[in-house]
Amino acid sequence: MVRPAPLLTPPPAVPATSQMAPEAPVRSRSSRALLLALSLLLFAGSVLAGSPGARAETPPDGLGGFSPNFLITDTRMFDSTSMTRAQVDAFLDEKGANCVDGTDGAKCLKNFTANTPKRSATKYCTEIAAVSNATAGRIITDVARACDVNPQVIVVMLQKEQGLITTRNATPTQLEKALGFRCPDFQACDPAYGGFVHQIYHGTSRLQEYGDPARGYRYQAGQTYDIQYSPFEFCGYGEVKIANRATAALYNYTPFTPTQATLDAGAGGVSDDVCATYGNRNFFRTFSQWFGSPTGTPVDRYPTAAPWGKNPAAPFTDVRYGSSIFFTEIAWMKHMELSYGWPDGTYRPLQPIARDAMVAFLYRAAGEPAYTPPATSPFKDVPRSSSFYKEIAWAESEGITDGWPDGTFRPLEPVNRDAMAAFLYRSAGEPAFTPPGTSPFKDVPRSSLFYTEITWAEDENITTGWSDGTYRPLQPINRDAMAAFIYRMTID
Numbered sequence: 001m002v003r004p005a006p007l008l009t010p011p012p013a014v015p016a017t018s019q020m021a022p023e024a025p026v027r028s029r030s031s032r033a034l035l036l037a038l039s040l041l042l043f044a045g046s047v048l049a050g051s052p053g054a055r056a057e058t059p060p061d062g063l064g065g066f067s068p069n070f071l072i073t074d075t076r077m078f079d080s081t082s083m084t085r086a087q088v089d090a091f092l093d094e095k096g097a098n099c100v101d102g103t104d105g106a107k108c109l110k111n112f113t114a115n116t117p118k119r120s121a122t123k124y125c126t127e128i129a130a131v132s133n134a135t136a137g138r139i140i141t142d143v144a145r146a147c148d149v150n151p152q153v154i155v156v157m158l159q160k161e162q163g164l165i166t167t168r169n170a171t172p173t174q175l176e177k178a179l180g181f182r183c184p185d186f187q188a189c190d191p192a193y194g195g196f197v198h199q200i201y202h203g204t205s206r207l208q209e210y211g212d213p214a215r216g217y218r219y220q221a222g223q224t225y226d227i228q229y230s231p232f233e234f235c236g237y238g239e240v241k242i243a244n245r246a247t248a249a250l251y252n253y254t255p256f257t258p259t260q261a262t263l264d265a266g267a268g269g270v271s272d273d274v275c276a277t278y279g280n281r282n283f284f285r286t287f288s289q290w291f292g293s294p295t296g297t298p299v300d301r302y303p304t305a306a307p308w309g310k311n312p313a314a315p316f317t318d319v320r321y322g323s324s325i326f327f328t329e330i331a332w333m334k335h336m337e338l339s340y341g342w343p344d345g346t347y348r349p350l351q352p353i354a355r356d357a358m359v360a361f362l363y364r365a366a367g368e369p370a371y372t373p374p375a376t377s378p379f380k381d382v383p384r385s386s387s388f389y390k391e392i393a394w395a396e397s398e399g400i401t402d403g404w405p406d407g408t409f410r411p412l413e414p415v416n417r418d419a420m421a422a423f424l425y426r427s428a429g430e431p432a433f434t435p436p437g438t439s440p441f442k443d444v445p446r447s448s449l450f451y452t453e454i455t456w457a458e459d460e461n462i463t464t465g466w467s468d469g470t471y472r473p474l475q476p477i478n479r480d481a482m483a484a485f486i487y488r489m490t491i492d
Contacts, residue, residue: 060266062285064299068227068257070243070292070308071284072153075245077207080151082291088151089137094217095165099168108138109158113195114197124208136279139200147204152291154179154204160282179203210479211249219251226309227257233332234315235259235275238307254279272491274332319480324349326480329487338486349483352414352476356388361486362392362400371397378410386411418450418473421463425453433459441471448473 059066076082083091092109099108107113116139118130121415125147131138144151162173178199183189210217219225221244225235238257242248251257256277261270263281270276287294296464314320315331324330330347333339341347360472363369373393377383382392392409395401403409425431435455439445444454454471457463465471470477 005165015379024199032166038113041485060264060285062289063266063281064288065293065302065305066263066281066284066304067243067295067297067302068106068238068280069241069247070295071247071280072287073296074244074246077110077150077153077211077249077295080144080148083141083151085135085137085141087137088140088155088460089135089181091155092165096167098168098472099166099170102172103118104172106172106175107325108167108170109164112136112170112175112196114139119146119201122205123268123334124205124212128472137194139197143200143204145167147201147208149204149207152287153207154200156283156290157203159286160279180477181206182473207249207253211245212253213245213248217248217252218255219248221462227251227255227307229259229262230256230275230277230333232274232335234312234328234335236321237309237310239309240307250280256280256284256308263304263306272487272492273328274487275328316341317345319347319349324480326484329484330480332487333483339483340371347479349480350478353477353482354414355409355414356382356386356392356411358402358482359395360388360391363394369394379403379407381408382411414476416473417471417475417477418448420477421457421473422450422453423457431456441465441469443470 033287038357054087054461059092089110096108096110099110101107101111113133113135116128116131116134119125119128121127125143126145128142128146131142134142140151140154144154155165157179162178164170164174164178167174175196176199177183178196179202181199181203182190182193183199187193189199209215211221213220219227219242221242224239224241227240228237229235238259240251240257242251243490254277256279257274258277258281259270261273262276262278265276267285269278284294288299293299304456311321312331315334319330321327326349328350330339334341334347339347371390372393373390374397375382377385377389378393378396387390388411392401392411396409401409433447433452433456434460435452437446439451440455440458444451448454454463454473458465458471463471
């Protein structure tokens with residue numbers, strides 16, 4: 001059998017432990033957040049999430065009447081006279097009342113002024129005269145009038161993209177990427193489009209252009225599409241019939257539709273979820289709360305509901321959508337090239353994680369530090385020809401693992417739940433803890449090797465065990481659970 005590519009990425013180096021002999025304490029200490037994220041995954045049961053098409057009974061505030069097919073009317077989107085310059089400036093003063101200019105020179109929008117260049121007329125915007133020391137309200141309304149876009153839409157877009165309207169401390173990055181136009185995530189903006197003045201003009205002009213069917217952008221009014229929930233295809237698709245030009249423009253600007261979990265979260269985020277995107281949800285919600293329903297739909301008429309389209313493709317032949325509680329996490333692992341599974345196309349989600357693979361994971365999580373393995377192995381069952389010889393020898397040299405008293409490492413032995421409790425306890429720095437006189441689990445007597453560690457995990461609400469009152473200490477941690485561990489550690 002060909003060994004799988006080892007799991008890679010995030011947690012700090014911690015010791016693998018055996019049920020026969022405790023390892024030495026870890027040199028580095030992990031955070032409480034790490035323990036909580038890991039515990040949710042390793043020590044609690046999970047169920048498949050409900051269909052993304054399930055309807056919420058009570059719409060969260062601001063999302064009543066939401067329909068993914070119809071985000072805003074054309075009339076409201078292209079009403080360039082909805083606010084005057086003075087009204088926009090007053091609105092920015094009100095919403096930004098608690099904002100303080102940054103020590104780095106970044107101005108709150110209520111205090112922002114800039115010289116704007118003369119802009120020639122285009123197919124989508126009329127000519128704009130140059131202005132000296134224009135306020136943010138002037139910049140927004142001048143462009144709104146020229147491009148025939150509602151200034152309320154521009155204000156809402158500024159909030160959904162960078163939170164600029166209500167921020168307490170403006171930053172240069174927020175101003176540079178004001179509307180997110182030609183500003184890729186985690187990268188600098190295209191220099192020709194960066195900065196508040198250029199962002200307002202080009203982002204607003206593009207809202208007109210995106211809705212023009214003659215330009216042939218991806219999403220068009222009157223057509224039905226499977227629109228992804230996030231940039232990751234494995235998250236699935238919602239079937240959306242785009243009602244009008246304005247909605248098409250918004251989907252071309254932000255090409256994702258919200259999941260049910262995203263809608264149910266209201267103004268909040270969905271933890272540990274790369275499938276949650278918020279742009280079009282936040283546009284509708286913010287517009288509703290600030291300026292009234294963008295579609296004119298009564299807020300209590302329809303429950304909030306996300307669409308559902310086609311299922312995502314299986315990342316591995318044995319991990320299909322609906323068949324694994326950790327489908328997303330495993331698919332994400334493959335997408336990020338953190339795991340490739342076996343040559344036969346399987347992932348083998350229920351196969352336990354072996355000690356050698358875990359050590360390789362820890363080595364890579366540490367950034368693959370420079371290390372020359374010794375000519376003589378520190379373990380008699382790990383020859384230099386072993387797949388993970390370097391990683392195992394490194395772990396021994398770092399004091400991460402001492403192996404067993406008989407001089408073995410037992411590389412193919414799985415890591416069990418009792419050992420994982422010890423792993424967590426030592427990661428926390430072996431905190432002071434007096435184990436209870438009566439065990440919280442009927443299958444973990446006081447004589448258990450890791451009784452302190454397991455009862456500590458229970459006392460900290462890191463684990464509740466199974467509903468039948470057992471902990472199942474000798475049950476191994478499987479590959480699907482470890483995928484979720486890596487996913488949650490990274491996403492958090």
